[in-house]
Amino acid sequence: RAKKEGPGKVVVYEPHMHTEAINYLSLRTDLQRALQEHEFRLQYQPLVRLDTGETAGVEALIRWHNPARGLVSPVDFIPIAEESGLIVELGQWVLETSAAQVAAWRRTHPDLTLNVNVSGHQLVHPRFAANVTRALAVAGLPSGAVTLELTESVLMSDPDAAVASLASLRELGVQLSIDDFGTGYSSLAYLRELPVDELKIDRAFIARAELTGEDLALVRTIVELGHILGLRVVAEGIENAAQLEALRRLGCSYGQGYHLCRPSNPADIPQVLARRSLTAVHP
Ligand code: C2E
Numbered sequence: 001r002a003k004k005e006g007p008g009k010v011v012v013y014e015p016h017m018h019t020e021a022i023n024y025l026s027l028r029t030d031l032q033r034a035l036q037e038h039e040f041r042l043q044y045q046p047l048v049r050l051d052t053g054e055t056a057g058v059e060a061l062i063r064w065h066n067p068a069r070g071l072v073s074p075v076d077f078i079p080i081a082e083e084s085g086l087i088v089e090l091g092q093w094v095l096e097t098s099a100a101q102v103a104a105w106r107r108t109h110p111d112l113t114l115n116v117n118v119s120g121h122q123l124v125h126p127r128f129a130a131n132v133t134r135a136l137a138v139a140g141l142p143s144g145a146v147t148l149e150l151t152e153s154v155l156m157s158d159p160d161a162a163v164a165s166l167a168s169l170r171e172l173g174v175q176l177s178i179d180d181f182g183t184g185y186s187s188l189a190y191l192r193e194l195p196v197d198e199l200k201i202d203r204a205f206i207a208r209a210e211l212t213g214e215d216l217a218l219v220r221t222i223v224e225l226g227h228i229l230g231l232r233v234v235a236e237g238i239e240n241a242a243q244l245e246a247l248r249r250l251g252c253s254y255g256q257g258y259h260l261c262r263p264s265n266p267a268d269i270p271q272v273l274a275r276r277s278l279t280a281v282h283p
């Protein structure tokens with residue numbers, strides 16, 4: 001149970017640590033096999049123009065269906081894919097698959113854009129820009145139709161390195177977004193310097209509250225900050241009509257959330273795109 005490690009150092013192994021280590025290892029093993037076994041799928045959630053209700057683009061969201069585990073949330077397996085390095089291969093699969101899918105939808109909806117989540121490990125990979133270029137070229141999707149989403153914590157862990165790799169990505173013509181904005185530690189100084197096009201307000205600010213009082217004032221401040229910096233502002237996690245109305249009044253340009261449309265299987269997206277407005281009131 002306890003083991004001597006160096007002079008006078010005792011490390012105690014508790015049974016639950018052992019179980020956790022086994023869970024972690026088995027999850028990692030399953031994850032490595034899952035790509036070959038075609039256990040990953042993508043869902044797509046619309047990004048909606050709040051003034052007209054039109055679907056401007058879709059965000060690709062990964063799903064893992066494992067025969068033994070059932071549906072595993074990306075919140076649980078993305079961190080493991082990052083630690084094990086598998087995220088590079090997995091992220092490339094997401095890019096290639098979603099780019100081909102959106103290129104197909106653009107035959108009937110030529111202005112449709114694609115948002116893809118990118119992890120820090122992908123961003124710092126020396127071949128990342130080349131991989132993005134190749135995925136888009138194979139799919140026939142113009143780089144201007146693509147926005148890469150990076151979280152604030154990834155950008156702020158090494159802001160100078162981030163500025164450099166973002167600049168080289170932007171040269172490819174792809175746009176860049178700060179995801180989950182407000183949950184990290186962005187410094188305003190860096191925010192000005194980062195070559196980004198879009199800011200996504202984390203759903204904690206939108207969905208937890210009824211958007212009144214201080215909550216509303218906070219969201220208004222973030223919307224204004226985004227606009228001052230010349231960014232497209234997207235509100236995540238709109239779950240009811242009151243939140244939608246409040247965000248419209250604040251002049252927030254785009255929104256996402258269950259109230260507008262849930263993340264959906266690719267087969268269901270054409271009928272979503274066919275609807276002229278996702279914000280119109282249904283009787
Ligand atoms: P995210 O990029 O911030 O994505 C938004 C999450 O909020 C998604 O969860 C989405 O299903 C959920 N969501 C959308 N509307 C609502 C709403 O109205 N209410 C609530 N409560 N939730 C809403 P999901 O799909 O479980 O993804 C979780 C996170 O996993 C993502 O957060 C992203 O950070 C990561 N992720 C997902 N797909 C990928 C991927 O392909 N690559 C990487 N690197 N990360 C991914």
Ligand code: MG
Nearest residue numbers: 059117149179
């Ligand atoms: Mg995202």
Ligand code: MG
Nearest residue numbers: 179180200236
């Ligand atoms: Mg987000």
Ligand code: MG
Nearest residue numbers: 179180202203
């Ligand atoms: Mg999030």
